[in-house]
Amino acid sequence: MDIRLLWLAVGTFAIGVESFAISSLLPQIADSTGVTLTQAGYLVIAFALANAFGSPVLAALTGTADRRRILTITALIFAAGAVWAGFSQGYADLMAARILMAFSAGLYTATAQATGVAISSVDHRARAISVIVGGTTMAVAFGAPLGALVAGLVSWRGSYFMVAGFGVIAAASIWIMLPSGLRGSSLTLRQRIAAVGLPGVPGALLTTLLNLAGAFTVIIYLAVVTTGSIGLPRELVPAVLLAFGVGAAFGNAAGGQLADRIGARATVVGAIVLNGLMLVAISLAAHLPAGLVAPVFFALIILWGATGWAFPPAQSSYLLSLSPGNAPLVLSLNASALYLGIAGGSLIAGLVLQYGTPSDLGWVGALFPALSLLGIGLSAALRQPEPSMARLG
Incomplete structure (x- = not known):
């Protein structure tokens, strides 16, 4: 297996931790921001919609860009969004931070899968995708409980700072491990x-x-x-x-x-x-x-x-x-x-x-x-x- 796939999976792990740990954070977030539990749940809806609709648009806009650069920048933006969320002052501030994280997460995931396919032989492409998606599985298995544990010890804000750390590790690893010059196909949004x-x-x-x-x-x-x-x-x-x-x-x-x-x-x-x-x-x-x-x-x-x-x-x-x-x-x-x-x-x-x-x-x-x-x-x-x-x- 190409070791570079594991570093791509670190990014999907960071994204998965934030996406799945939030189920344990919502009661704390609702209390902290002064909103109802249902309104706190709108944070998840906003993230999901921004990810779903933003990913194909951003992928079309960046299709021919250097993939190492795109992956590194999106991982850093995701980490910055997590820091913003950790320091957010109020519900609207946190909502804006999560939307930024969603756009970067969607572009990262799409680009990471495409990159995994690009650096793998034809008969190993499905396996490459499974390794990258495996980062999300590991986030569900271990990252989400860890996020909940951190939230229990130092509040939900601590969980976001932890996620930011994973994002920075992913960015640094990708910049070091991936070759430059990998570019995708020029496909329009249509x-x-x-x-x-x-x-x-x-x-x-x-x-x-x-x-x-x-x-x-x-x-x-x-x-x-x-x-x-x-x-x-x-x-x-x-x-x-x-x-x-x-x-x-x-x-x-x-x-x-x-x-x-x-x-x-x-x-x-x-x-x-x-x-x-x-x-x-x-x-x-x-x-x-x-x-x-x-x-x-x-x-x-x-x-x-x-x-x-x-x-x-x-x-x-x-x-x-x-x-x-x-x-x-x-x-x-x-x-x-x-x-x-x-x-x-x-x-x-x-x-x-x-x-x-x-x-x-x-x-x-x-x-x-x-x-x-x-x-x-x-x-x-x-x-x-x-x-x-x-x-x-």
Whole structure:
């Protein structure tokens, strides 16, 4: 394996820590900034939307620029945004910092994947992408609990300073390890968006959006579910995140292996069904006898992490099978669909908390994985061989 891929993954790790640790920070942020918990959740929605829509635009604008320079600058901007967030004075200030972080995160992730493909041989490109995406998995497994632990010790601001440190490490490593002169294809925004029309791709993107919306209906308020629905003390939130992360690490590895053995589509369907079942079970766990609630909840969280994170690698494999010659384009669009799903799930969760209770989040979220199966059916129905639109080298 090319060691340079690991340094690219450090950046996706930093981004993932911020993106997933915030679920444990929202109650503190709401108290600190004087807003409601639902309004604090709008920080997640803004980040997700800025990432989803900003990534293809910025990728089009910087497509032919030196990739080492783009990756280094975006990692430093992300780190600067994290410092800004740590020192922010009020809700609007923090919102602006997170939007800046979202734009830089989206461009970094898209460029990192394209760079991984460029520096790898043709038969190792999928593996290169999996290593870079693996940075996000490690962030879920270990970074998010660490962020929650730091927040518990020194407040949520300390978590942002930690994220900034990871961003600086990524920038320095990339500048040292990557060669200069790597440049991408000159693709316009219209050409990038046109990949949405490739046969089978629209249904697959809809599947990603809906399945992630269901998962993030709970993930984004997992701390609230832990304390408000399950009744565990706030000090156990990092342990809950760690349990979820350990499951996610196993699920990510298993999802890729299962996709190779039984097929990507079958793995995606299985992961979606299990995601929905786990969400329902999390809602039901609050109604168990008092002595069973905590152990059953932790077991469910581990299983949910595993089943939920079996989806991303299998879905990436499925998208690659739909259009092998357009891998960077369809994976970039999938990332946008993922963040649109996060935004949708966060919005839905906020409405549930406004009109219901934390224990309602699971069963409401489970509706969306069920709907996402329609996307898989649509993708399969429309799938046809299609020539490559663009190749990224």
